[in-house]
Amino acid sequence: MQNINRKIVVTGDISINHLLWRTPQKSINGLSWQNYSHAHSITLQGGALLLSKFVIMSTEATVLTPKMQEIDSLNKEILHSMMELELFPVDANTNSKKTYRVNQFLGFSGPSHNKPLLLSIDIDDTDADLVIIDDENNGFNSEEEYWPAAIKSQKSPVIIYKTNTGKCSSPLLMYLLEKHLQNTIIIINGDDLRSKGVNISKGLSWERTALDFVWQISNNPSLTMLSKCCYLIITFGLEGAIYYQNTGELARSRLFFLTNRFEGEFVNEYKGKMYGLTSCFVAGLARAVVSEIDQPNILNSLDDGIREGMVAAQKYFSLGFGENVDETQFPNPAIFQEGKKDFIYKEHIQDVLIRNSDNPNCQACWYIIKDKSTTKLSDIAYDIVKYGEKRALRFIPIAQFGNLKAVDRTEIEGYRSIKNLMAEYISTLKVNRPLCIAVFGTPGSGKSFGVTEVAASISPGQIEKINLNLSQFDSVTDLIAAFHRVRDLSLEGKLPLVFFDEFDSYFEGKLGWLKYFLAPMQDGVFREGDSIHPIGKAIFVFAGGTSSTFKQFCGEDITEDNEYKKFLKDFQNSKGPDFVSRLRGYVNILGPNQTDEHWDQLFIIRRAMLLRSLLERKTPHLIGDKGEAQIDNGVIRALLKVARYKHEARSMEAIMEMSTLNNAKRWEQSHLPSKEQLKLHVDEEEFLRHLMQDTFYSEKIxxxxxxxxxxxxxxxxxxxxxxxxxxxxxxxxxxxxxxxxxxxxxxxxxxxxxxxxxxxxxxxxxxxxxxxxxxxxxxxxxxxxxxxxxxxxxxxxxxxxxxxxxxxxxxxxxxxxxxxxxxxxxxxxxxxxxxxxxxxYFKIEKLKYLCYCEVHGYNKGARTLNDM
Structure with a gap:
């Protein structure tokens, strides 16, 4: 790296971080104090001083920064923070070596006159190539005398402005936007935006986060100042970032993301916390910027810089303070060095332009899988079956919950919503009523499997599942007996995951079971005669049997007024609204059939993932050493393209089980069940036409x-x-x-x-x-x-x-x-x-898994980024 002659000014708010941790006693025969746990402490520089250390390591340039040599680190006028450290695994592997990270932030010790002490730059330079400012809203942004000379001169250096606030009340931000708009890069953490009332969803799906941001930056008055920025970068955990660029008539936003993780998952898996994550990201970004400082379009390097920053921040978090805090160099130089055994490289980070249409129909059907792939969904589906998800979807976000994998944005958002609910409920110590969730889907769509895997991925070993089919219950006595089973399991220290299958079945009238769940759902108790019994901590999952979606259950898909009024009256008499008010979440499970001709585009991908999963679980001998499935192309086509499976996933599984594959080396067409057997699960004529299409076409060639x-x-x-x-x-x-x-x-x-x-x-x-x-x-x-x-x-x-x-x-x-x-x-x-x-006798027809907007031309008038 040839950046030695580059001058970078790093300044801003500063702090002193006091780290505290304990180690076990080393002696039982020594002095009295040695028989206790040993308490340790170390003092490290924070804020702009830590950022400067990151920048020195990442760029190897000459860095001009405030100096602390003559300042007592215990000076009460400096901002002090206290943190407790604890040992955590270096990575998600529990058997890996450990490192210290922050277990608990204990608070600040502020100066007596409110404003913390600021430091002037030791050797300032108006000709600095790059200026980096760390504004934590602790006084620096209003004290112009401490601002670097380069931004107050007539020069136009590139400026990286890291802030935790986008308020127009900041004099420094207003100054930068007025004097240096075209050459300032503003960086802010997504959680800092959320803390100021900006409603951006977290960790549901990358599409949802991206579209929420685009809407907020265009419509939220509190982001008016930030929306004027030419270059704005928002980090979303360690897993993603959005680069907002507003240099012309149309603002553009690009999403950078990891395909195998969503926002917050990295920290949740590795455990612990680290301060300075955004500072580390900034240093990685600066590494790319300073290396292109002489180029006319230097800001074109930001794409690469965002990747550098994301990689650096993840490595910084993983390495932590080391296993021996006193002996380990901090920050660790390995953060900015690429090693052969690194768990993450820049190439792992994907990016995609975010749809910028105000049309809600356009936004609803935006899927990264479509924008990131140059091939058709049918070709992607074929590759999933043939080569597996890892190879076919290496550029696409995949959510995994135990053995469940999902790529459909709608499913991911639904599953992650209930996972967040479950995780919060499980971690809460004092609860007096069950967590109640509804799950809908057609019979055979996998309702039970999906929710079970989500729950097991949160707390494996603690959760025990109970299946109860209400359509088989004869009386309320059966339900009371079921509640006793749940209560007994809870008393044993287990967390019951109770599936009330077909809860919407007929009993003493339509939706007759609902009224018997109201007290258990609201108060956490059930009545038996004159006795009232507490249920204890449990998760109730109500799986619909007659309604395939939540909207259908609530009658929201009824368009005729009189019909809806009649439904609503019956629904109210059955205590439907009271039941819904006690639910804390729901998910619609999407099976292998297309649920909606207009909006459900990814059914063929779901089919492919299910088929691949069935092959791996039921016929592993058909998967080669390199992961390639030994299956005839006609069989794949028929299984993927047949219009409908009569019993959803069960039909796909049945066709495989009816095929003679035990001793087969390859799934040939001859191994399929007979035409009469196929009729049980698909339209056999259509299935055979897809199966034989290559043959038919070749015969007529x-x-x-x-x-x-x-x-x-x-x-x-x-x-x-x-x-x-x-x-x-x-x-x-x-x-x-x-x-x-x-x-x-x-x-x-x-x-x-x-x-x-x-x-x-x-x-x-x-x-x-x-x-x-x-x-x-x-x-x-x-x-x-x-x-x-x-x-x-x-x-x-x-x-x-x-x-x-x-x-x-x-x-x-x-x-x-x-x-x-x-x-x-x-x-x-x-x-x-x-x-x-x-x-x-060959028909040409439109592919059924096109976006509704594409078919009907909604996208033609909307100026989307993908058209540019």
Whole structure:
């Protein structure tokens, strides 16, 4: 790193941190004091002084900063903080070595006159290349005499301004935005924004956090000042950050994130706390900025700097203060050094532009998986089954709860919501009533499995599950007996996870069970005769049997007024509103079927993940050493693309169990159950059409190829230089020419994927569709590129006229350089594809897992970042 000659000024609020920790007694025969636990303490510099140490390590530049040599570290006019340390594992592996981190923040010891002591920069320089300010709102931002000379001069240094407040009342912030707007990078922690009333969700999904921020920065008056910033970075835990850029007409926001973790998970897994995390992030950012300081667009380095900062902050937290605080260098130089055994690299951090549309429909269907992938969802699904989630989804956020994995944003948000509720409830010592959660989904969607895995991921070993199906209960006596089981388990020190399956079933009328749950849910007791019994600590999960969503249970999907009024009256008579008011959360479980034609885009991904999971659990012998599933492509296609499974996940599992796979080395089509057995779980005719599509298409490839050739023969005028072979009859062509046309026919389904169409084999001749001019243009351009590459691989080169003997062709140029006549011939040839395919009983239809906004053009008017 060649930054030795760079000058960086680091200043701001300062503090002295007093760290306290204990170690066990070392002697039982020594002096009296040696028989007690030993108390230790160390004093370290904090605030801007710690930040300067980070910057020195990260940049190796000349750093100008306030000095403490002549100041007594016990000076009462300096801000002092007290922290208690404890040993925690270095990483999530409980068997790993340990390091000290902060267990408890004990508080501050402030100066008598309220304003802490500030220090001037030891050797200030107006020509500093980079200025870094640590504003903790402890006085520095209002004391202009302590501000660095570089920002008060006529120079324009790059400024990194770390703050914990975005209020316009800060004189320093106002000054920077007035004098140095174009060259100031502002950094603030997401939790600091939340503490000031900015409503940004935490840890539900990266999409939700990102969209919440975009809305808040555009609409929240308390963020008016920050919204004017040209460069604003908000850190979200150690796992993510948002880079907001407002340098033109349209503000842009980019999300940086780890795919395998969500906000807050890193600290929760590793345990303990560390101060200075944002300062460490700033130092990593400065490392990238200072290395590009001479470049005209230096701020283009921020993307790389954000990655540097995230990696540094995670390593800083993991390393902590070391196993021996007195002997370990702090900060640890390894924070900014890349090692062969590092658990995180910059390449692990992904980024994506955040959708910037005000249309709520657009926002509801934004999925990172779509924006991060250049392939179609069907191709991603295929790769999941074939190669596993880790390989197929390495750039996509995946949430894991025990053995449950979720990639669908809706599911992730639902599961994480109830996980947060459960974690808070479990950690609360004094509770007098159960935590009540509802879960909805179609039969076979995996309601019980999903919630059980979420609960087990929080507190493994403590939770014990009880399954109760209310549709099998004959009387209230059965329910009382069930409550006794729950109470007994709670008294044993276990945490009962009670599934009341089909709680919405008929009993003494519609929703008749609800009234018997009101007292247990509200007061934590149940009545038996004249006796009242406390239930104890428990988690009640009410799984719907007749309602597949919470909205359906509450009647919110009823559109006809009279029908809704009747429902509401019955719902109130059944104590439905009282029951709902006692719930603390709910989740809709999405199974392998598409729940909504418009909005449910990722059902094919859910199917793929379920199928891969079934393969790994039930037929591990079909997974190769390198993780590749040995399964026929037709079987994958049929299992992924069949319209509906009659019994959801149970049907997928049943098809696998009915297949003869015990001694199979590969899941071939011949291993599938008979047509009659398939009928129990899917539309067997449709399933078999998907299964045999390659075969059907191959059987008709000669007819399709001949029709393509005859059509081109009609389109091609004598003076065209497109092809000499098109003037001959099909039967007069040699095999090389026929194979070239067959190859074109084979590629038609793949070409149609480029415009979101699929080719489906049907029984009756389908209606012929028409491509739009835009679709024709995309297909023609793609076909030209495919054909050119194929010809070049066969040895053909460019020339002014066709010469088949010497393999010369004038169309071996880019699309833009083709003559207009040749372009029109290619476009008209593609215009005939729907009729040619229809004549062979193949239907062209839109892919069903498109975004509703894309299908209906909502996105066309919205200026999204993805269009830029």
């Amino acid at each position: 000669d007819k399709i190829s001949e029709d393509l050739h005859n059509n081109l023969k009609e389109l091609n005028p004598k003076e065209s230089q497109l092809s000499l072979s098109c003037f001959r009859l099909w039967e007069d062509l040699d095999e090389d020419n026929k194979n070239e046309i067959r190859d074109k026919a084979q590629h038609i389904p793949y070409a149609l994927h480029k415009i979101d169409y699929d080719v489906i084999s049907v029984k009756e001749k389908p209606e012929v569709i028409e491509f739009s001019e835009r679709e024709l243009y995309i297909l023609a351009k793609y076909e030209q590129k495919r054909w050119s590459l194929d010809m070049k691989e066969k040895g053909w080169t460019y020339g002014s006229a066709i010469d088949e003997q010497n393999k010369i062709h004038p169309s071996l140029v880019s699309w833009d350089k083709l003559p207009e006549g040749t372009k029109n011939i290619m476009i008209n040839e593609i215009r005939s594809w729907p009729k040619i395919l229809a004549d062979s």
